[in-house]
Amino acid sequence: MQKKLLFFILILIFFGGFLVFTNFTLAQSETLDSLDNIASNSRLDNDDLPTLLGQVLGAALSFAGVIFFLLMIYGGILWMTARGNEQQTTKALDIIMAAVIGLVIVLGSYALVTFVFTNVKL
Numbered sequence: 658m659q660k661k662l663l664f665f666i667l668i669l670i671f672f673g674g675f676l677v678f679t680n681f682t683l684a685q686s687e688t689l690d691s692l693d694n695i696a697s698n699s700r701l702d703n704d705d706l707p708t709l710l711g712q713v714l715g716a717a718l719s720f721a722g723v724i725f726f727l728l729m730i731y732g733g734i735l736w737m738t739a740r741g742n743e744q745q746t747t748k749a750l751d752i753i754m755a756a757v758i759g760l761v762i763v764l765g766s767y768a769l770v771t772f773v774f775t776n777v778k779l
Contacts, residue, residue, distance in 0.1 A: 707774060714770060721763045728756035
């Protein structure tokens with residue numbers, strides 16, 4: 658029961674931070690009165706395909722970084738609360754190792770894609 662409560666509190670803090678630190682007034686700007694103005698302010702109207710793919714890739718890698726961070730925190734909490742339970746310690750170490758291996762794979766794929774996009778001209 659305490660683990661579920663702790664997990665719920667961590668999730669609540671994480672998503673509550675988005676509500677506190679976001680600025681909701683950006684969508685209500687009076688200068689954005691037409692779809693053309695919105696498109697020009699979004700920086701998506703004149704971008705070519707490699708730039709758009711780079712932005713999508715950057716967003717996906719940012720999301721992967723957040724997942725890595727959350728898995729590391731979860732594995733660390735499991736490890737710290739194991740209290741000598743060998744099965745829980747093994748589970749925590751497996752989660753941490755899987756997160757590190759996943760991060761290495763993601764960074765390797767990012768390096769490969771960056772190398773290909775910089776050396777192959779579309």
